[in-house]
Every structure is written in structure tokens, then in C-alpha cells.
Amino acid sequence: MFTSLSTRRAVRAILFDTFGTLVDWRSGIVAAIDEFTVSAGLHLDPERIADKWRARYQPSMEPIRTGERDYVTLDVLHDENLRAVLNDSGVHPERFDAELLERLSRAWRRLRPWPDVAGGVDQLRRSYPVGPLSNANTALLIDLSRFAKLSWDVVLGSDVFRSYKPDPKVYRRAATFLGLDPGEVMLVAAHNDDLTGARRAGLATGFVLRANEYGAGQVSDLTATGDWDVIARSVPDLAQWLVR
Amino acid sequence: MFTSLSTRRAVRAILFDTFGTLVDWRSGIVAAIDEFTVSAGLHLDPERIADKWRARYQPSMEPIRTGERDYVTLDVLHDENLRAVLNDSGVHPERFDAELLERLSRAWRRLRPWPDVAGGVDQLRRSYPVGPLSNANTALLIDLSRFAKLSWDVVLGSDVFRSYKPDPKVYRRAATFLGLDPGEVMLVAAHNDDLTGARRAGLATGFVLRANEYGAGQVSDLTATGDWDVIARSVPDLAQWLVR
Numbered sequence: 057m058f059t060s061l062s063t064r065r066a067v068r069a070i071l072f073d074t075f076g077t078l079v080d081w082r083s084g085i086v087a088a089i090d091e092f093t094v095s096a097g098l099h100l101d102p103e104r105i106a107d108k109w110r111a112r113y114q115p116s117m118e119p120i121r122t123g124e125r126d127y128v129t130l131d132v133l134h135d136e137n138l139r140a141v142l143n144d145s146g147v148h149p150e151r152f153d154a155e156l157l158e159r160l161s162r163a164w165r166r167l168r169p170w171p172d173v174a175g176g177v178d179q180l181r182r183s184y185p186v187g188p189l190s191n192a193n194t195a196l197l198i199d200l201s202r203f204a205k206l207s208w209d210v211v212l213g214s215d216v217f218r219s220y221k222p223d224p225k226v227y228r229r230a231a232t233f234l235g236l237d238p239g240e241v242m243l244v245a246a247h248n249d250d251l252t253g254a255r256r257a258g259l260a261t262g263f264v265l266r267a268n269e270y271g272a273g274q275v276s277d278l279t280a281t282g283d284w285d286v287i288a289r290s291v292p293d294l295a296q297w298l299v300r
Numbered sequence: 301m302f303t304s305l306s307t308r309r310a311v312r313a314i315l316f317d318t319f320g321t322l323v324d325w326r327s328g329i330v331a332a333i334d335e336f337t338v339s340a341g342l343h344l345d346p347e348r349i350a351d352k353w354r355a356r357y358q359p360s361m362e363p364i365r366t367g368e369r370d371y372v373t374l375d376v377l378h379d380e381n382l383r384a385v386l387n388d389s390g391v392h393p394e395r396f397d398a399e400l401l402e403r404l405s406r407a408w409r410r411l412r413p414w415p416d417v418a419g420g421v422d423q424l425r426r427s428y429p430v431g432p433l434s435n436a437n438t439a440l441l442i443d444l445s446r447f448a449k450l451s452w453d454v455v456l457g458s459d460v461f462r463s464y465k466p467d468p469k470v471y472r473r474a475a476t477f478l479g480l481d482p483g484e485v486m487l488v489a490a491h492n493d494d495l496t497g498a499r500r501a502g503l504a505t506g507f508v509l510r511a512n513e514y515g516a517g518q519v520s521d522l523t524a525t526g527d528w529d530v531i532a533r534s535v536p537d538l539a540q541w542l543v544r
């Protein structure tokens with residue numbers, strides 16, 4: 057549903073949040089942890105480890121958003137967070153082959169897109185420049201997009217901004233890179249907090265429901281909690297509203 | 301010809317210079333000037349104006365490379381340079397409809413790729429991440445790539461670096477964005493000076509001959525003046541050496 061026809065007319069480019077919105081990170085990470093535990097001869101619950109790893113995602117970016125810590129890439133944060141989770145589970149990461157651990161740490165590069173993504177992005181791309189606006193760094197986005205067979209007009213990683221969403225300067229500078237006013241750029245995300253940040257920075261907002269991002273027990277982002285410009289069930293559903 | 305097999309083995313990503321290497325800027329710009337002179341009722345030689353416009357390209361970036369001037373986008377430089385060329389030709393840009401002048405100024409977004417480019421880039425892209433590393437700003441690259449129907453894994457414009465090639469930090473930071481060592485990245489260009497800059501920064505180098513970039517009277521870049529890692533007649537010719 058479109059709350060404003062004038063917003064629809066104004067949009068000239070579409071940027072996508074990545075983890076959760078375009079790709080199913082949880083299944084891919086659970087599978088990678090499973091592979092790691094088998095190779096390492098461990099007995100760990102892959103789902104539990106995956107959720108603990110992801111739970112550290114937002115808090116680990118916070119000191120960088122506030123300027124308390126200098127920018128480091130999401131690759132670095134993923135690695136630090138993984139080691140902390142393993143430690144918490146009584147597993148000492150230094151016991152393992154560095155290569156095995158690095159392969160797991162880099163599993164965020166090998167995630168499958170949700171089944172509707174490729175078709176929906178192609179549809180949108182006929183009418184709009186499209187690209188990821190992600191907390192992933194550029195190198196991670198390149199590998200992930202190639203793995204997921206997604207093609208873009210622009211790729212905006214957190215290393216371009218040296219900060220993380222929802223820092224308002226990320227959204228605003230993204231619009232500047234596109235040569236557009238913030239209101240001419242739509243951020244599409246499955247997360248209400250990302251859309252809140254985008255709207256604060258003046259961007260148009262598109263919500264796509266991903267009811268299984270966090271597995272069967274998902275409790276957050278099951279509905280749009282804001283009056284986003286488009287609220288959709290999938291990327292093709294969003295495209296139906298945006299492609300004229 | 302490949303001068304070093306070890307270089308070939310090391311390359312893990314390929315970046316392309318854009319104007320002249322991928323797209324035929326001169327034909328497109330001559331056509332746009334022709335259109336402008338007809339609309340404006342002027343009598344100007346489009347080829348002469350095109351060459352004068354392009355002649356201001358390198359000098360206009362120099363104060364930004366040295367830090368004497370803060371970064372402005374290539375869109376801004378193109379506009380300033382166009383106004384200077386028109387003034388020099390006794391034509392006062394303020395006499396014209398701003399929209400007409402802006403359309404001409406933005407003609408750098410509507411340039412055709414050389415006929416070998418699409419096929420060659422597709423071939424390379426099967427084995428390597430590929431993208432433009434251009435003095436154009438991101439917005440210009442997005443429009444140009446969409447016009448030329450080129451798809452990329454990464455798009456690196458001068459506004460990401462806030463400087464212009466051959467400033468060594470542009471090449472070095474490009475490798476950092478790719479998560480690679482400089483020697484793992486190849487710059488492909490039709491211009492020996494760009495390749496000199498890339499090599500100084502530690503990148504691998506690929507020369508592609510574009511004997512008609514400057515029209516029939518071209519005198520520069522008709523041969524490789526360095527022992528570049530690959531010297532090719534076209535992008536598919538380059539791909540033949542790089543794709544295993």
C-alpha cells in the first residue's frame with residue numbers, strides 16, 4: 057500500500073538493506089556453524105550459536121556509530137563477535153585451525169537470497185537504479201552479491217561512510233553519492249529501526265515483511281510499526297507499486 | 301601478451317578506467333555538441349569544441365589532486381570546463397536556457413561503449429569481480445553504466461576517494477575496498493599515464509588499445525609505453541589472457 061502518491065512520483069533510486077531483507081542469513085549461518093562443529097569435533101547447537109552471534113551484531117556497531125571506536129569493517133566485527141560467542145560457550149577459538157575459523161567467520165559471504173529477490177530486483181532495475189546500502193563492507197557485499205547472483209547499479213558498503221546505519225549521515229551521504237535529494241531515494245528494509253533511521257534522514261521508506269528471518273520463533277518486525285511509504289509482502293509486491 | 305605468469309595468478313579482481321577505455325566519449329560528445337549548437341542556433345565546430353572541452357579535463361583535476369582545491373565532482377568540473385570553452389569561443393553560456401546547457405554538460409552520461417566491451421566484461425565477470433575505477437563521480441557512473449547496459453560487482457567513483465587518478469591513494473584505497481592487496485587488483489586502461497599511476501601504487505596493469513579515442517588524428521596512447529602485465533587489442537583479447 058502506498059500512503060503517498062507524491063512520494064511514489066518522487067522516488068528515483070532504490071537502495072536495499074541486505075542481511076534479512078535480501079538474503080536469509082540465519083539458514084546460511086546455521087549451516088556454516090553446523091559444518092564448523094562437525095569439522096572441529098564439537099557439540100554445539102548451531103541455531104543457538106547463530107542467534108548469539110547475530111545478537112552481538114547491533115551492540116558491536118554502536119561504539120563506532122557514537123565515535124567512541126574508529127571504524128572497523130563488518131568482517132572484523134563478525135570475527136570478534138564469533139570469538140566472543142565461542143568463548144562464552146566454553147570453546148576457545150585459539151584451539152582451532154585459523155583457516156577453519158576464518159571460513160566460518162566469512163560465512164556471511166555465502167548466504168542465499170530469499171526466493172522472491174532476484175525477480176523483484178530485476179523488475180525494479182528496469183525503471184530505477186538499484187543497489188545495496190548495507191552495514192556490510194564493500195568486499196563482503198561483492199562476494200555476497202556474486203554468490204547470490206545479484207547485479208547492481210551501485211554498491212554502498214559501510215566502509216564508504218566509515219559508519220553504520222542507522223547513523224543518519226550514512227543515509228544522507230548515500231543520497232549525495234546518487235546525486236539525488238534524500239526524498240528521491242527509497243530505502244527498502246525488513247527492519248523498522250532501519251526505516252526509522254532512513255525517514256529521519258529524509259529518505260522514502262519501503263517495508264518488506266520477512267517473517268522467518270529469525271526462524272520460527274521470530275517476535276520482531278512481524279508488522280510495519282511505522283506508516284512507511286510502501287508496505288509489501290515481497291520485493292515483487294514492492295515492485296508492483298513502484299514500477300509504472 | 302603476459303609478461304609475468306605470477307602476476308596472472310595473483311589477480312583476483314579487475315577494475316576499468318571508463319572514458320576512452322570502456323566508452324567512446326568523443327563521438328557521443330561531438331553528437332551532443334552538434335545537437336546543442338542546432339538548438340541554440342550557433343555555428344560552432346562540434347569536433348573542435350569536444351577536443352577543447354576534453355583538453356581541460358586533466359588540468360581541472362590537478363588542483364584537487366594536489367589539495368589546493370577541495371574535492372568537487374566531475375559533473376562540476378565538466379560544467380565549469382564547458383562554460384570556459386564556450387566563453388573562449390565567444391559564446392556566452394549565460395545567454396542560453398540553463399536546461400539546454402545542463403543537458404550538454406551531462407552528455408557524459410550518454411556515451412556508447414566500444415563494441416567489444418559488453419562481451420569482454422561479461423567474460424571476465426564469470427571469473428573475477430569487475431567494476432569501474434573512474435574519475436567520474438558515482439552518480440555519473442550509475443547513469444553511464446545504465447545507458448551503456450553494463451553491469452558491475454562494484455562501482456568506485458572519484459567521490460568515494462575525494463580525489464582523482466593518478467593520485468596514488470585512489471588506487472590503493474580501491475584495493476582496500478575490495479579487501480585485496482594492491483597486487484591482486486588489475487587496472488585496465490587505454491591510457492599509459494593511468495597505468496603508470498596504478499603500477500606505482502602496486503596494482504597489476506592491463507593496457508587496451510583504443511586507437512580512435514581521440515578521432516582520426518590521435519597521436520597519444522597508440523602503443524603501450526610500459527611493460528604492462530597484459531597488453532591487449534580489446535577487452536575480449538584481455539579476457540583471453542585472464543580467464544583460465
